[in-house]
Amino acid sequence: MRASDIYRIREFDRFYTRILKLADKYHLNTHLTLLEARVLIEVNRGVGQTAELTQLLQLDKGYLSRILKKLEDTGLVVRQKDERDRRFKMLRLTAAGERALATIDNRADEQVIRLFGNLSDDELQRLLAAMARIQADVGAATGVTDPGHSD
Known part of the structure; x- marks a missing residue:
């Protein structure tokens, strides 16, 4: 790979990070970091064990433990014994966690509308096709192909 190619990829990464405000301390003007919000999303999708x-x-166990402690202390997540295997505890969202996740979802939808709502249908379809191509190419290059865990 040429140095100019590496530069262009990194430039796109910086642009995308800036546009979506991914480097902001709190995600979508909530009290949660991007990673804390992502943990809520995954728990809501059924990823209930810390090992999963x-x-x-791709987090260090200690770092995830600190994130989960904060989410538990703020009443967004609870750990309960797994009914299928009592040796394990399963994570689940509390009612407050569900409300926080709904806020995140609504604000993420609003962000997409703000960013892309002025595009014509043709422009939007071209953008979506380009995004699908990027996702497919990056997925093929990295082995990450699970579209259910792409946001």
Whole structure:
């Protein structure tokens, strides 16, 4: 790979991060970081064991433990014994966690509308096709192909 190619990829990464405000301390003007919000999303999708979250999010166990402690202390997540295997505890969202996630979802939808709502249908379809191509190419290059865990 040429140095100019590396530069262009990194430039796109910086642009995308800036546009979506991914480097902001709190995600979508909530009291949660982007990673804390992502943990809520994954728990809501049914990823209930810490080992699964560690692998999926590629996090250090200690770091994930600190995130989960904060989410538990703020009443967004609880740990309960797994009914199928009592040796394990499963994570689930509380009612407050569900409300926080609904806020995140609504604000993410609003962000998409703000960013792309002025595009014509043709422009939007071209953008969506380009996004699908990027996702497919990056997925093929990295082995990450699970569209259910792409946001």
